[in-house]
Amino acid sequence: MSKKINSKKSKNSNKPLALITGASSGIGLATARRLARDGYSLVLVARRLDVLKQVKASLEKDFVGCQVQIFKIDVADRKAVLAWQKENQKLISKIDALVNNAGMAKGTDKIQDLKWDDAEVMIDVNVKGLLSFSLPIVKAMAEKGSGHVVNLGSVAGRWAYAGGAVYCATKFAVRALSEAMRQDLLGRNVRVTNIEPGMVNTEFSTVRLGNKDLADKVYQNMTPLSGDDIAESISWCLNQPKHVNVQEMVIYPTDQAHLGMVHRRN
Numbered sequence: 422m423s424k425k426i427n428s429k430k431s432k433n434s435n436k437p438l439a440l441i442t443g444a445s446s447g448i449g450l451a452t453a454r455r456l457a458r459d460g461y462s463l464v465l466v467a468r469r470l471d472v473l474k475q476v477k478a479s480l481e482k483d484f485v486g487c488q489v490q491i492f493k494i495d496v497a498d499r500k501a502v503l504a505w506q507k508e509n510q511k512l513i514s515k516i517d518a519l520v521n522n523a524g525m526a527k528g529t530d531k532i533q534d535l536k537w538d539d540a541e542v543m544i545d546v547n548v549k550g551l552l553s554f555s556l557p558i559v560k561a562m563a564e565k566g567s568g569h570v571v572n573l574g575s576v577a578g579r580w581a582y583a584g585g586a587v588y589c590a591t592k593f594a595v596r597a598l599s600e601a602m603r604q605d606l607l608g609r610n611v612r613v614t615n616i617e618p619g620m621v622n623t624e625f626s627t628v629r630l631g632n633k634d635l636a637d638k639v640y641q642n643m644t645p646l647s648g649d650d651i652a653e654s655i656s657w658c659l660n661q662p663k664h665v666n667v668q669e670m671v672i673y674p675t676d677q678a679h680l681g682m683v684h685r686r687n
C-alpha cells in the first residue's frame with residue numbers, strides 16, 4: 422500500500438498551481454508527483470484520459486490536500502486548445518507554474534528519406550502545440566506580474582544529429598522561444614527556464630521507433646536518466662528564490678558525454 426505523504430503546504434488552501442502538459446507518462450508524470458510533493462495543486466493535460474484519471478487518483482491519495490484537475494487535450498489541435506482556453510479563463514489566470522512538457526519524436530530517417538507526416542507531427546506538437554497552449558497562460562502571468570514557465574527543450578535543441586533533423590529543429594525552436602520569451606517578459610517578474618535533457622528512459626523512444634524492443638536497445642548496457650531525475654531538476658528551478666531565474670539546464674546521464682557518445686558496459 423502506498424504511503425500517504427503530507428505535503429509541506431497540505432493545510433494551506435492557497436496552494437500554488439502548476440499546469441503540466443504531457444502528464445500521462447515519463448517526465449511529465451514524474452514532475453506531477455514531484456510538484457505534488459512540493460505542495461502544488463495540479464492541472465494535468467494529455468490525450469490519454471484513462472491514464473490521467475489513474476494519475477489523479479493516485480496523487481490525491483498520496484498527497485493530502487493536493488487537488489488535481491485533468492483535461493484530455495491534444496496540444497496540436499488548435500480548435501480544441503482554443504475551446505479549452507475559452508472555457509477555462511479563470512483557471513488560466515491562477516496558474517503559477519506552466520511546464521510545457523508535451524512533446525515527441527517520430528522516426529530517425531535521414532533528411533533524404535524523411536516522411537512528411539513524421540516531420541509535420543513533430544512541428545505541430547513540439548512547436549505549434551507548445552506555443553498555442555502557452556499564449557494565454559503567459560499573457561495572464563505577464564498581466565499579474567508573476568509566474569514561471571518551464572519549457573522541455575533537449576540537448577537536441579543545442580546540437581543537431583543525423584537522423585534527427587526535424588526533431589532537433591523543433592527543440593532548437595523551443596530554445597529560441599524560451600530565450601525570446603525571457604526577453605519579452607523582462608520586467609514582468611515571469612521566469613522562463615529551458616530544461617535540456619540527454620537520454621531519459623520514458624515512453625519517448627517507443628513512440629519514436631514504434632516498438633518497445635527497439636526502444637529498450639537504446640538504453641541497453643548504460644544507465645539513462647529517469648523521469649524522476651528531470652522532475653527533481655524542474656522542482657529545483659521552481660523552488661529557487663523569486664529573484665533567481667535558472668535560464669537553461671543541460672542534464673546528461675553520466676554514461677552519455679554527448680549526443681552520440683554513450684558508454685555501454687558490454
Ligand SMILES: NC(=O)c1ccc[n+]([C@@H]2O[C@H](COP(=O)([O-])OP(=O)(O)OC[C@H]3O[C@@H](n4cnc5c(N)ncnc54)[C@H](OP(=O)(O)O)[C@@H]3O)[C@@H](O)[C@H]2O)c1
Pocket residue numbers: 442443444445446447448449466467468469470472494495496497522523524525526546550573574575576617618619620621622623624625626628648
Ligand atoms: N526521453 C528523452 O530522452 C527526452 C530527452 C530530451 C527531451 N525530452 C522531451 O521531454 C518531453 C517529455 O518526453 P518524455 O521523455 O517524458 O516522453 P513520453 O514518456 O513519451 O511522454 C510524452 C508525454 O507527452 C504527451 N503528449 C504527446 N503528444 C501530445 C499531444 N499532441 N497533446 C498532448 N499531450 C501529448 C504524452 O501523453 P499522451 O500520449 O497521453 O497524449 C505523454 O504524456 C518531450 O517534450 C520530449 O521531447 C525527452
